[in-house]
Amino acid sequence: MNVLEKIVSSVTSFSKSERKVADVILANPQITIHSSIAALAKMADVSEPTVNRFCRRLDTKGFPDFKLHLAQSLANGTPYVNRHVEEEDGPEAYTAKIFESTMAALDTARQRVDINTINRAVDVLTQAKKISFFGLGASASVAHDAQNKFFRFNVPVVCFDDIVMQRMSAINSSDGDVVVCISHTGRTKNLCDIAAIARENDATVIGITAYDSPLARECTLVLSLDVPEDTDMYMPMASRVAQLVLIDILATGFTLRRGSKFRENLKKVKDSLRGSRFEKKDFAN
Amino acid sequence: MNVLEKIVSSVTSFSKSERKVADVILANPQITIHSSIAALAKMADVSEPTVNRFCRRLDTKGFPDFKLHLAQSLANGTPYVNRHVEEEDGPEAYTAKIFESTMAALDTARQRVDINTINRAVDVLTQAKKISFFGLGASASVAHDAQNKFFRFNVPVVCFDDIVMQRMSAINSSDGDVVVCISHTGRTKNLCDIAAIARENDATVIGITAYDSPLARECTLVLSLDVPEDTDMYMPMASRVAQLVLIDILATGFTLRRGSKFRENLKKVKDSLRGSRFEKKDFAN
DNA sequence: GTTATTATGTAATTTAATTACATCAAATTG
DNA sequence: CAATTTGATGTAATTAAATTACATAATAAC
Numbered sequence: 001m002n003v004l005e006k007i008v009s010s011v012t013s014f015s016k017s018e019r020k021v022a023d024v025i026l027a028n029p030q031i032t033i034h035s036s037i038a039a040l041a042k043m044a045d046v047s048e049p050t051v052n053r054f055c056r057r058l059d060t061k062g063f064p065d066f067k068l069h070l071a072q073s074l075a076n077g078t079p080y081v082n083r084h085v086e087e088e089d090g091p092e093a094y095t096a097k098i099f100e101s102t103m104a105a106l107d108t109a110r111q112r113v114d115i116n117t118i119n120r121a122v123d124v125l126t127q128a129k130k131i132s133f134f135g136l137g138a139s140a141s142v143a144h145d146a147q148n149k150f151f152r153f154n155v156p157v158v159c160f161d162d163i164v165m166q167r168m169s170a171i172n173s174s175d176g177d178v179v180v181c182i183s184h185t186g187r188t189k190n191l192c193d194i195a196a197i198a199r200e201n202d203a204t205v206i207g208i209t210a211y212d213s214p215l216a217r218e219c220t221l222v223l224s225l226d227v228p229e230d231t232d233m234y235m236p237m238a239s240r241v242a243q244l245v246l247i248d249i250l251a252t253g254f255t256l257r258r259g260s261k262f263r264e265n266l267k268k269v270k271d272s273l274r275g276s277r278f279e280k281k282d283f284a285n
Numbered sequence: 286m287n288v289l290e291k292i293v294s295s296v297t298s299f300s301k302s303e304r305k306v307a308d309v310i311l312a313n314p315q316i317t318i319h320s321s322i323a324a325l326a327k328m329a330d331v332s333e334p335t336v337n338r339f340c341r342r343l344d345t346k347g348f349p350d351f352k353l354h355l356a357q358s359l360a361n362g363t364p365y366v367n368r369h370v371e372e373e374d375g376p377e378a379y380t381a382k383i384f385e386s387t388m389a390a391l392d393t394a395r396q397r398v399d400i401n402t403i404n405r406a407v408d409v410l411t412q413a414k415k416i417s418f419f420g421l422g423a424s425a426s427v428a429h430d431a432q433n434k435f436f437r438f439n440v441p442v443v444c445f446d447d448i449v450m451q452r453m454s455a456i457n458s459s460d461g462d463v464v465v466c467i468s469h470t471g472r473t474k475n476l477c478d479i480a481a482i483a484r485e486n487d488a489t490v491i492g493i494t495a496y497d498s499p500l501a502r503e504c505t506l507v508l509s510l511d512v513p514e515d516t517d518m519y520m521p522m523a524s525r526v527a528q529l530v531l532i533d534i535l536a537t538g539f540t541l542r543r544g545s546k547f548r549e550n551l552k553k554v555k556d557s558l559r560g561s562r563f564e565k566k567d568f569a570n
Numbered sequence: 571g572t573t574a575t576t577a578t579g580t581a582a583t584t585t586a587a588t589t590a591c592a593t594c595a596a597a598t599t600g
Numbered sequence: 601c602a603a604t605t606t607g608a609t610g611t612a613a614t615t616a617a618a619t620t621a622c623a624t625a626a627t628a629a630c
Contacts, residue, residue: 015576015577015578016577016578017577017578017579018577030396033353034350034353036616036617036618037617037618037619038616038617038618046578046579047578047579047580048579048617048618048619049578049579049580049618049619049620050577050578050579052618052619052620053577053578062618062619063617063618063619064349064352064586064617064618065319067349067353068318068319068352068353068356069356071353071354071356071357072356072357072359074357085537085541087541089541091400091401091403091404091407091538092400094534094537094538094541095395095398095400095403095534096395098530098533098534098537099391099392099394099395099530099534100395102391102530102533103388103391103392106384106387106388106391107384107388109384110380110381110384110385113380115376115377115380116376118376118380119376122376137433138430138433140429140433141426141427141429141430141433142426144425144426144429145423145426145525148422148423148425148426149520152520185562187562187563188561188562189561189562189563190561192563214563235434235437235533235536237533240430240529241526241529241530244525244526244529245383245384245387245526248383248387248520248522249379249380249383249384251520252370252379252383253376253379256370256372256374256379276473276474276475277470277472277473277474278472278474278477278499300607300608300609301608301609302608302609302610303608321585321586321587322586322587322588323585323586323587331609331610332609332610332611333586333587333588333610334587334588334589334609334610334611335608335609335610337587337588337589338608338609347587347588348586348587348588349586349587349617
């Protein structure tokens, strides 16, 4: 266990002043390693020996040694601890926490995702006559993003965030069509209906959703992420980022399957933007 | 480039004594980080100031700072490197690479983001009469996502991905309105226009875009991320994830600024979904 | 309410690192 | 080849940083 994790895990056993030190260090680890013990003590509003004692408590020889350990922890790609945002957090604290818990979520997702299913999903997608992305609420923007990626592949892609359009589209689907339903919880009734309708019409249904959810049961293929979500904020955050990365992975798999000459296609799409953009050189100095 | 690599690469430019120091450090890096400057000087059979000068030559502040850098170098290969996807990668390989480079991008973004600007952006947003999110292409889905977050706060929020609607909306804006323009490159002409128009009409314009881009120049406040993007795929991936996390941060800052009773509001919004969802207990086993 | 224990801070001490300066070695020039 | 300059290196003094020892305050136990 590295020092940062150690601090987080033993935060309860700290005294009041040590807690202050821990908070400051966790909020600004980068700054800490470039600070003297005096500077850190001042930031935490404690005395220098308190900082020193804090270091010893974490089994380091002293402050300089502690900084060494801390530097190594930070270099190790940082421990992605899922720390919850709290009422009294300042901008530094909540910014760091959100970045970290998002990274922690991606780390979990990476470990849990089933490569086999991804591969099968890519299979299905590359052979699709038409691809539809459906999501509601926060998942709607993930669906949009997916459309933005897949339309480049010269495959008919649709994306609806309107439940009526989704229904109509699902009813019209047929063999060879792929419908991707996106929902973190997998418990949105309307979307479950869509999945069921699409399947009745012989479409292949891929669910980006929770394993063992009502939606999952309606799907041909389930890409489950099972990312822990900080529900204190009542907003989907990390889960949606994980979904997007999954979309990236599917899109990447798609292009790789199609081979290198297909990549030129993508370049053409990107190049088509040229006229609508300011050239980079105009602003070089 | 980390310090160890730097030592190796600049070994030719060292003086005789500096060379001795380099040799000792490269031979015993682990020992070095736990040695004093005196001990190291003795090992290398040079004077202490020589060691100090050696450290400075490597662009560190001094010996302790050098040890810090060395410690980070030794803390073995940052696990989250931005590895590019290659033609012959199988599903495992590209899945891992995309997860990793996304995490690496977030890590960079976290280090580069300016907390002060975030704080000011939150300030501006909490005081807004109306908030508009504008993006085009891949950034459009980020704008949608932002709308999905901010509409919960009981503030008028609009989001357009249609350039005509954006224009009309921007012209209608006035003092107290906040317009958030999202663009990775910051070089999309249409969006720069929108920002300019909004500013002419006294709106505050926040840009989530590249620092020192044409768009950035039109903005009141610039939230720059500067995330490295794998352009081989010709699709925005990591940059867009970083933008989303930034939106999460702004939304979180917003709710924290509004205090705890405001959080109950969010809960209400979430609870409103109850009827449209299958209850969890129905499926617990 | 008193005592013991732990936590924290102040001031002194020690240790480490840096600076300023002196000396030496090598290179360059007349 | 001697003289001068430049750069490299070391010595000693100085400054900065960290640690220790001790005192005081807070807390818990009796």
